[in-house]
Amino acid sequence: MAFIYDLLLSWSGVLSSIAPIISLMLITAGGIVYGLAQTQPSEVKGKWQTAAIGLVIGGLIVGAVWGSATAIRDNAAKLLT
Amino acid sequence: MAGLEAQSINALSLSLSGTPGSTIPMPAGFEAAFAAILITILAGGIAFGIGLALRSRRLSGFGKEELLASVINAALFGAFFGMIALINGVYLDYSSSYAASGSSVFSNCTVASALVSNMSSTPLAPVFASCEYSLGAMSLQQAAQSLLSSQMALGYLAGISVNLPGASISPFAGFDSAASTLSKSLDAIYAFFAAASLYSSALGAFSSLAMSIGFPAGFLLRAFYPTRRLGSLLLALSFASISIMPLCALASAQSVDTAIYKSGQLVEASKSFNDYAAPALAADPNDTGFFSTVRSTFSSGQLTSAANALASAAWSLASYCALAFAILPLISAILSLAFALALAGALDLEGLSSVYKYS
Numbered sequence: 001m002a003f004i005y006d007l008l009l010s011w012s013g014v015l016s017s018i019a020p021i022i023s024l025m026l027i028t029a030g031g032i033v034y035g036l037a038q039t040q041p042s043e044v045k046g047k048w049q050t051a052a053i054g055l056v057i058g059g060l061i062v063g064a065v066w067g068s069a070t071a072i073r074d075n076a077a078k079l080l081t
Numbered sequence: 082m083a084g085l086e087a088q089s090i091n092a093l094s095l096s097l098s099g100t101p102g103s104t105i106p107m108p109a110g111f112e113a114a115f116a117a118i119l120i121t122i123l124a125g126g127i128a129f130g131i132g133l134a135l136r137s138r139r140l141s142g143f144g145k146e147e148l149l150a151s152v153i154n155a156a157l158f159g160a161f162f163g164m165i166a167l168i169n170g171v172y173l174d175y176s177s178s179y180a181a182s183g184s185s186v187f188s189n190c191t192v193a194s195a196l197v198s199n200m201s202s203t204p205l206a207p208v209f210a211s212c213e214y215s216l217g218a219m220s221l222q223q224a225a226q227s228l229l230s231s232q233m234a235l236g237y238l239a240g241i242s243v244n245l246p247g248a249s250i251s252p253f254a255g256f257d258s259a260a261s262t263l264s265k266s267l268d269a270i271y272a273f274f275a276a277a278s279l280y281s282s283a284l285g286a287f288s289s290l291a292m293s294i295g296f297p298a299g300f301l302l303r304a305f306y307p308t309r310r311l312g313s314l315l316l317a318l319s320f321a322s323i324s325i326m327p328l329c330a331l332a333s334a335q336s337v338d339t340a341i342y343k344s345g346q347l348v349e350a351s352k353s354f355n356d357y358a359a360p361a362l363a364a365d366p367n368d369t370g371f372f373s374t375v376r377s378t379f380s381s382g383q384l385t386s387a388a389n390a391l392a393s394a395a396w397s398l399a400s401y402c403a404l405a406f407a408i409l410p411l412i413s414a415i416l417s418l419a420f421a422l423a424l425a426g427a428l429d430l431e432g433l434s435s436v437y438k439y440s
Contacts, residue, residue, distance in 0.1 A: 004301070008116040015123040022127060026134045051136070058134025065126025065148070073118050076152040077159030 019066035026059030110293065114300030115158065121151040121304045147306060157316075157428075158300055165204050168324050172206040175331055186213050186338045204323040207288030210330030214281035217337045217406060220344035221274040224398060225267060227351035231391055232263045234358045238384075241361070243372050252379040253361075259392040266395035273402035280410045284330060287322035295319030303428070313428035314421075321421035329413030333405065340405040343398045350394040354387040 030052045037048030065072075125147030132141025179187040190212035238253040239260055296319050303312025357378070364374040378384055 005113040005116060008113055008120060012116055012120045012123065015120060015127070019123055019127055022131065026130065030134075054136055055134045058130040058132070060130075061133060062127050062130030065130065066123065069119055069122045069126065072122055072152065073115075073155045076155035077115075079152075079156040080160035081163045 016066065016069075019062055023059045023063035023066060026055050026062065028059075030055030030057075030059060110297035111158075111300070114297050114304065117301050117304035118151055118155045118158065121147055121154070125151055143306075150306075150309070151304065154300065154304055157303075161296065161300075164320070165323070168328070169205045171328065172209060172331060176209065179334070184334070184338045185341055186216055186334045189216055204288060204292070204327070206327035206331055207284055207323055210327035211281050211285035211288070213330055213334055213337050214277045214284065214406075214410075217340055218274055218277035218281060220341040221270055221277060221402065221406075224344040224347045224351075225270045225274060227348045228263060228267050228270065228391075228395055231351040231354050232260065232267060234355060234362055235260045235263060235388060235391075238358060238361060241366075241375060243375060245372075252375055253384075255385070256388055259388045262392040263395050266392075266399040269399035270395070270402065273399070273406040276410070277406045280406070284327060287326065291319035291322045295322070310425075310429055314425040316428060317421040317423075317425035320424060321417040325417040325420045326413055329409070329416060333409040333413070336401075336405040336409060340398070340401055343394070343401055347391075347394040347398050350387070350391040354384070354391045357381075357384040357387045 033048060033055060034052035037045050037052055040048050125144045127144070129141050129144025129148060132138070132144050176187055176191050190209045235256050239256040240251075241253055242249050242251045295315050299312045299315035299319055301312065302308040303316060305312075361375055361378040361384070364371045
């Protein structure tokens, strides 16, 4: 069981490491796309801006879940007690 | 990360104890399941975020569902300790109401389960239930031993024949029917002894397996999407084996108590028969006083009464054992299995997928 526990800890370590990177990448990509949207003709600018906002919101959600994952789990564990 | 995880587990253990200063350590093997919940929260959050970013309803729906399933899993994990406390409370209430009644099951097995009451997060009802059927098996074993000696005596007496000039008399030939009843009863009592021993072992083994493997593996497997159904089934089976099965055994403790009482009656009847039969059994057939010994034993009529009482007690015990050690455990096993399957279906949360319909 200790082997499984160590394996799971390493998995959660990997996910905890890549989550902020993904978050930053999405937010940065969202910013770049939003900037590029300004250079586009008006008939397609809206689509570019929507995609950019989606990227930023996705990045924010990944960051928020990463930051609060332990708190979510610990508080959820007390929901029914 | 490992340090943070350990702190988090300690914090949960502290909060679950309820009383400051006394901590309930998380049982061995449960840390992995708790770590798995963190993984699914992170994975669900990442999938949800990327799904939103890439405008993939399939990925974002999957992430949302995994997040929700992780929260439910964590809530179930936390409630696990509460459920054990609840079952222990039911057991303690029930046993305390019968403790003063002089019942041998409650007086012996309450002490046995009190020995583990200081061990945290240990379900007490399975300890009691295993002890209850173990006591029942022991009493049946004693009854069977007494009955065997009486049956041998009865067989010997039934075969005694006294040769007189011109005639041969078998004074105890009428014991044949009693011997036949005893033989059938003895077979039945041995079978019920085996059933009681098996059920006692099963109660103890299922409870130990549930606590050491079933629950940790169930929570672990339930955390991940592909193994959620298997994890739910394991959790449900484990919960049934520490709750429904032992609580059914607790509810049938009165019948086991009666079986133990009837076993005692049978042992007494057997002793009484053996006492009355002792002079005839001890007499030497080649001795000149053998005929007078046999005649006095037979003519008193007490041996015949004792043999009939013994046969009646043996048949009564064998009949009652069918209820206490076969029918009630069978009902308990069927109820537990039905409960486990229903609970597995409920924990499976198939309805959750249909709510989102992301695919």
